[in-house]
Amino acid sequence: MANNPASPDATLASGFETFFREHYASLWRYVARRVPRIKVDDVVSASFIVAWEKYSTVGDPSLAWLIRIASFEIANARRKQGREGRHEISIVLDGFAAPTGDEFDGSSVRSAMARLGTPDQEILRLVLWDELPREDIAQILGLSINAVNVRYHRALQKFERSVALPRHIYSTKDDPNAT
Amino acid sequence: MPHEHITALIRNANPVTHEPTLSIDRAWDGIVAAHQREGTAPRRSRRRASVAWTHPRRLLAVSVAVLLIAVISTVISVRGNDTTPSITNSIARAFGVVNADAATSGSFSATPSSPQGFNVLTCPSSKVCYLESTNFVGVNGDRSATTAYKSEDGGTTWTSLSMPAKGNADTSFSCSSVVVCSIGVLRSSPGSPTGPFPQGSVQSMLTTTDGGATWSSHVVAINPVRGIDATLDASLVNVQGQWSQLQCFSAVSCIAVAFVPSDQPQEPFAGGGASGVLRTVIMRTKDGGVKWTSSVLPWSKAFDGSPGWSNVQMMTLSCATLSNCVGLSSVLHSVVSNAQTSNVLVWKSSDGGRTWQTHWAPTPALESPLHLSCPTTLQCYATVETGKRVPGGTDEIMMTSDGGNTWTFESPAQTARAPKMNEYNSVSCTSASTCWVAGEVLATGPLGSSQAAIWATNDAGHKWTSVPLSIKRGVILQVACTASSTCLAVELPPYRGGHLLPNGPLPGKILSNRGS
Numbered sequence: 001m002a003n004n005p006a007s008p009d010a011t012l013a014s015g016f017e018t019f020f021r022e023h024y025a026s027l028w029r030y031v032a033r034r035v036p037r038i039k040v041d042d043v044v045s046a047s048f049i050v051a052w053e054k055y056s057t058v059g060d061p062s063l064a065w066l067i068r069i070a071s072f073e074i075a076n077a078r079r080k081q082g083r084e085g086r087h088e089i090s091i092v093l094d095g096f097a098a099p100t101g102d103e104f105d106g107s108s109v110r111s112a113m114a115r116l117g118t119p120d121q122e123i124l125r126l127v128l129w130d131e132l133p134r135e136d137i138a139q140i141l142g143l144s145i146n147a148v149n150v151r152y153h154r155a156l157q158k159f160e161r162s163v164a165l166p167r168h169i170y171s172t173k174d175d176p177n178a179t
Numbered sequence: 180m181p182h183e184h185i186t187a188l189i190r191n192a193n194p195v196t197h198e199p200t201l202s203i204d205r206a207w208d209g210i211v212a213a214h215q216r217e218g219t220a221p222r223r224s225r226r227r228a229s230v231a232w233t234h235p236r237r238l239l240a241v242s243v244a245v246l247l248i249a250v251i252s253t254v255i256s257v258r259g260n261d262t263t264p265s266i267t268n269s270i271a272r273a274f275g276v277v278n279a280d281a282a283t284s285g286s287f288s289a290t291p292s293s294p295q296g297f298n299v300l301t302c303p304s305s306k307v308c309y310l311e312s313t314n315f316v317g318v319n320g321d322r323s324a325t326t327a328y329k330s331e332d333g334g335t336t337w338t339s340l341s342m343p344a345k346g347n348a349d350t351s352f353s354c355s356s357v358v359v360c361s362i363g364v365l366r367s368s369p370g371s372p373t374g375p376f377p378q379g380s381v382q383s384m385l386t387t388t389d390g391g392a393t394w395s396s397h398v399v400a401i402n403p404v405r406g407i408d409a410t411l412d413a414s415l416v417n418v419q420g421q422w423s424q425l426q427c428f429s430a431v432s433c434i435a436v437a438f439v440p441s442d443q444p445q446e447p448f449a450g451g452g453a454s455g456v457l458r459t460v461i462m463r464t465k466d467g468g469v470k471w472t473s474s475v476l477p478w479s480k481a482f483d484g485s486p487g488w489s490n491v492q493m494m495t496l497s498c499a500t501l502s503n504c505v506g507l508s509s510v511l512h513s514v515v516s517n518a519q520t521s522n523v524l525v526w527k528s529s530d531g532g533r534t535w536q537t538h539w540a541p542t543p544a545l546e547s548p549l550h551l552s553c554p555t556t557l558q559c560y561a562t563v564e565t566g567k568r569v570p571g572g573t574d575e576i577m578m579t580s581d582g583g584n585t586w587t588f589e590s591p592a593q594t595a596r597a598p599k600m601n602e603y604n605s606v607s608c609t610s611a612s613t614c615w616v617a618g619e620v621l622a623t624g625p626l627g628s629s630q631a632a633i634w635a636t637n638d639a640g641h642k643w644t645s646v647p648l649s650i651k652r653g654v655i656l657q658v659a660c661t662a663s664s665t666c667l668a669v670e671l672p673p674y675r676g677g678h679l680l681p682n683g684p685l686p687g688k689i690l691s692n693r694g695s
Contacts, residue, residue: 020207028199041201041209048210109192119564128186129193147602147619147654160185 016055020048023063030067030130034074047073064136071140113159120155127152299352300659300667306333307357308659308667309340309391327352327362329391334667340391351425351435358390359430361468363399363422382421382437384468388430397468404441404458404475411442420460424494428501434532435462436496436506437473459494459508461532463501474533481510482522482539494526495561497553504528505559505583507540507548523548523563527583540577540586548577550606557582558611558639562603562618574603576616578640589640598634598643605657609664612639615646617655617668631655631670 027047032040047070054069055061113121126137138145199206302308310328328337342362351363362385382399401420405412420439427433437460459476476494498504506526523540553559561577575590576597589597601621608614613636620630631654633646650670660666 017207020210021203024203024206025199029195032195032199033193041206044199044206045209045213049213052210052214109188110194113189113192124189128189129195143621144619144654147621150604150654150656156185159189 012056016052019051019055019061023066024048026063026130027066027070031070031074033125033129043070043073062136062139064132064139067130067132067136068140116155116158119151120158123148123151123155124159300657300669301352301354301360302659302661302665302667303354303357303360305661305663305665307331307390308334309352309354309360310337311352311362327391333665342385343394343396351422353425353427353433355427355429359386359388359427360391361386361425361427361433363425363435365421380419380421382419384425384433386430386467395467399435399462399468399471401437401439401460401462401473403439404443404460406442408442415440415442422462424496426496426498428498431465431467432501433464433468434496434498434501434504435464435471436460436494437462439475461496461504461528463531476526477535477537479510479524479537495548495551496526497551497559498531499553499556502529502531503553503556503582504532505551505553505579506535507551507561507577509547523577525583525586538584549574549604552606552608552614554608554614555611558608559583560606560608560614560616560640562606562616563588573601574618576603576606576640580611580639587640589643596642598632599645600632600634602654604655607658607660607666609660609662613637613660613664614640615658615660615666616643617658619654633658633668 024044028040028044031043031047035043047066050069050073051061051066058065113124116124123137123141126132126140132140134145134148137143138148141148143151201209299311300308301310308330310330312326312328327340327342329340330337342364352360354360364383364385366381366383382401384397384399385394386397387394399422401422403415403418403420405415418440420437422435422437424436425433426435438457439460441456441458443456443458461474461476462471463473464471494506494508496504496506504527506528508524508526510522510524525538525540527536528534547564549562549564551559551561557580559577559579559582563575563577573590573592575588575593577586577588579586591597591599591601598616598618599620600616600618602618603616604618606614606616615633615635617633618631620632631648631650633648633655634643635646636643654670656669658666658668
């Protein structure tokens with residue numbers, strides 16, 4: 001019965017495939033912003049496998065739910081790495097080039113972000129890189145939406161006040177990608 | 180300072196905007212294959228689920244748990260029937276009974292109308308309060324607009340103050356009496372390059388001695404620290420630091436904390452450009468802001484003895500007197516590049532910030548001080564962000580009764596008597612023994628249903644008691660109390676918006692314990 005195409009399992013698999021195709025790219029980018037490139041596909045795969053197992057028990061599977069699963073997989077990967085995990089941000093920074101066509105050197109900003117505490121980095125990444133809705137960020141971090149807003153602006157203030165960015169960034173136009 | 184330039188910088192630094200390396204079909208095939216392999220293996224969770232609740236060991240464990248709960252309940256009951264005054268009544272007296280209804284005395288109620296926004300309160304008396312209200316505006320909520328308000332009726336009504344000059348940001352706000360207040364204003368030259376320290380920015384201090392009717396203005400020079408690296412020196416032309424904190428004791432005596440650019444090179448990053456770290460500068464004036472003396476905060480090593488990154492030593496300072504100050508800062512380790520652990524460094528000065536003694540607070544790594552209040556030279560209370568940002572994780576309260584030499588810590592995760600909140604956003608102390616802590620209890624249920632909370636102590640933190648609030652959900656951002664134990668609190672109600680911060684004002688609200 002489990003292999004019957006019309007069975008509940010088959011329906012579940014079909015539904016999950018749709019869910020996978022809807023969110024794969026977003027989750028991949030989320031993971032790629034946080035782990036070394038060589039591990040991205042493994043973490044993404046592990047996240048979707050866990051999601052598949054839990055898919056039928058979740059009332060409203062969403063990208064936020066998926067990202068929360070991925071965050072645990074990332075944490076697991078870091079624990080396995082031990083001290084190596086402390087270097088992950090720099091590996092991520094080194095592993096990816098700046099956005100295509102971007103003459104602005106973002107590596108300095110990413111380096112500056114890396115000097116913030118981990119929670120502050122994460123809230124900035126979720127808001128400004130992953131561009132997730134506040135509701136999703138609240139769900140991912142296990143916070144209220146208010147707390148997300150408060151921490152986001154607190155993190156921005158820390159970024160402003162605690163980091164001396166290189167001079168050439170100051171003279172960069174507001175939006176170097178603007179045409 | 181407006182945030183739009185900073186958010187643009189961060190957005191543009193996004194390292195991953197391209198498509199996945201694997202095609203989606205190939206990725207799906209991999210997931211299916213892996214899922215099939217997983218499905219054939221025995222699952223630990225399934226094995227655990229097969230253990231029946233009637234198993235003798237489970238029954239024994241449940242019995243022990245029930246017995247323990249019964250014992251603990253009995254202890255609480257006995258303590259509750261003690262003949263000593265209950266903490267609830269003591270707290271009610273500490274607040275001052277301003278409402279004839281004893282049942283509501285001490286509780287916080289929403290005031291009828293108040294400025295909306297991220298509000299910062301200063302209450303020099305039980306009736307007179309000043310408010311710095313910042314709203315994030317624009318499509319992304321990235322621009323800020325700040326206005327100062329005053330209330331003369333305990334927070335019921337507010338009028339905006341006419342300022343001689345407005346800046347990009349009001350960086351600090353301190354009132355030493357009901358009529359004497361100073362505000363730090365940062366102004367940037369139109370069209371100047373953007374960044375944390377844009378060229379041409381000017382820090383000014385506005386002071387009123389007549390309750391906000393008139394203001395004097397003084398430009399405050401906050402020069403970069405130079406003389407170490409000639410190359411970086413060349414980039415620090417026409418660049419100034421800015422205040423993060425201001426504490427005034429009169430119209431003429433103030434102490435300020437500033438962050439300034441320096442030419443001390445940062446530890447090199449892979450791909451990072453050359454830049455200098457920020458240094459913290461303590462500034463003092465005795466003539467109302469005309470002249471200032473400055474002391475660069477000494478460089479400190481990290482907790483493990485390695486060179487510290489002083490650019491993240493953002494001191495939170497509280498001075499019980501013009502001479503006696505305690506500061507807390509978070510210092511990142513620098514054993515390896517991008518190490519992200521930090522510890523709390525305690526700073527003590529008995530000469531107004533000229534010289535400092537330091538020692539490490541016995542906090543775990545990753546902790547970061549948020550807010551410090553020292554009502555006396557010996558007693559200080561601080562809220563500390565622990566980074567445990569999950570339901571059940573909590574911030575902490577750091578307390579000292581010997582001027583910062585030794586500290587104790589309270590959190591619900593550590594002691595049952597601690598304020599039962601996850602987020603300790605603000606602390607306000609009116610005496611060595613009386614303090615209020617405000618924040619939020621994270622919800623385990625639906626999102627947005629977090630519980631705003633204020634707790635109080637009148638015995639120097641040995642016992643904390645929950646203060647009744649008229650609101651059920653939201654966050655308390657700040658609580659400000661006066662010597663007469665009347666308080667105002669800033670509440671941010673649950674936000675139900677969508678992707679972005681709403682245009683226009685954020686729905687901030689003022690709560691009062693003065694009765695309504």
